[in-house]
Amino acid sequence: MRTVPVIGLPLACTDYAGAVAWILDKAATSSTAVAVEAANTHVAALARSDAAFGESMRAFDLIVPDGMPLVWSLNAALPPAERLTDRVYGPTLMLETLEGTTGKPEFRHFLLGGKESTLEKLQSVFAGRFPGVAIAGAYSPPFGEWPEDEFERMTAKIRESGANLIWVGLGCPKQEHWIARHKDRLPPGVYFGIGAAFAFHAGEVSQAPAFLQRCGMEWAYRIAAEPRRLFRRYFTYNSLFVWYTLRDRMSGKTNRLP
Template identity: 30%
Template structure:
């Protein structure tokens, strides 16, 4: 199920409801792209028809951001809980380890994908990592060849959004994997280069506040949240 927020489709399901759908698509070889939807991205998409179309072409749009939950409640929608990009990646990896599906990590700085893969295999010893590749390889065909030769069912791409989604959309018809997710800085989180907010902040959807405390320079970006909620209220009048 999906609902629209500022013209962008957003899935209403939680992790436990989404995972079986994602893996059913893998089993039937139906290619799927997972994109994370947050207020900052929605505000950009409001003024960027190409970005809005890109987000809406994805098969799964997960509600990553407390502002999306608030917007749904204000519109009497059905999105009840956040589905964050990094946690969705973890859920996919956990299920992949259970079901024998292999993963490939592409993107980030040299060494980061490898470190993230080691962390994942430490956590999930049965996980099959088909390969890793940093985001600094300039020869696109080499990248495609490396992924196709590894034959993973699942590809995680860490380039930042929307670059990663554009890359996936451009190349997925020529790639072996079935399930794709753009994961932004998740490799750095897994590798320990970026610290996630403490659990208490995560639980109440206030990771943005924790990051703002650590990096006051993010204030301009975080102003998107009140602007977003004001736009939602304005449209609901």
């Protein structure tokens, strides 16, 4: 799949159908762990500004453009015939992947992260919306510092479930670091850094209206909903994204991740 660097992050030039096809092929055939990320401006700017996070992102095999500003940056580097018409939004990618595995028992899903109550709601929602999808297991790790044997406990549950599509909702950047740093020790399958999708689909957090998503203003809706938690993050990383984009264009160089 063709990739184009946006402030150093290699973004796949794809839509939902292309991403799902790639994911299901890897889930069915890969003998190792494969990492997928839906990247927004926060992820892109953090990968550029934080060397440790940039190193983790280099371990990911497919990074799709979750935010419209990333789509606009991609399209600026693509010929008109190849330009994207939409982003590949992480929560929607999750639903599209579930839809693509309906009635296909060879694909088994595992939900890792979030509260027990959230995982219970998710499994109920998915069972009603996607009858015939195999949710093979779910696990809520303890909050705070994990005991030394927690990695073995989590991977044992994934392995025993037979899952090959593992949705990791530990929050950014924890989920990306966890996938990347343990990638060579994880059971085979496709691992997704899925962020807030668990809370969205469980009905615990509302999503921005579609028109705000299309015009790249989802961040404003999220800040209005959770100002104390999200204002600093969006202000910092949206500003960094704009700065790195302008600097790269003025220099005429495509910078790599640190």
